[in-house]
Amino acid sequence: MSFKSTILGAVSAVFLAVPAFAADLMVEDAYAISSGGPNGAAFMVIHNMGEEDLRIVDVRSDLAARTELHTHIDEGDGIMRMVHVEEGFDLPSGGELVLERGGKHVMFMGIGDPFEEGQEIEIILVLDNGEEITVSPIVDNTRMPMGHGTMNHGN
Template structure:
């Protein structure tokens, strides 16, 4: 029984930490839902390598469709979310933030509501680094602060 508890605690600790594959490091990932049908995920993607990489796809069983999205200014104060088929460049030695009001992961047709404290598993696909599976915690309470950064 103690071994089972230890294994569960170890698994939870590993899932809560940053995801790392080769030169790509995923930090500060969290997901939230705006309603029972749609949600979004945000994170900072660091490229610790010497060559640019590109996030080109995302998959998850959490929704019928999962896409890389951005906001586009349509003028007159109107912003429209658009699917970014080309993905997002992650510069060598740099990072790219997927943040509220900017580039993000969009979940459409949620399989189940995102509940506080749950996790959403996604597979990120990069041109160079390949696939990275990330367990993203659902944080419905996180507030947006200045410059698109988030905090509690």
């Protein structure tokens, strides 16, 4: 990858990282990574500014054979296992849901075309009230896993 394409991807990620709004939700800081192989993941912060508790119950994308809500479980002895969270993730009224590396996230398995640095991808979050939220994270494979794990988001 050339220096120019790396800079272009970084600049695009900054300018295209516009928060997504739907219902009383705001999605910000959405980005995706790809292993270079058949798997990838997406991360973001979802704010519920409404008066109703919500739950994200599913996620969809045409980019992979399977797209699921995942988290990591500590099995002890330094072993972490990634698991599909079939019941989804709570999104309390006035609260937020942080999808981050090493924790809750969107998982892509069986990616068709490899993610390209700076590419805007599309995923659909499905809420328990039937509403669907389209989110467009930017692929940023160079991003370091910082931020949310070290920031205080009130949780």
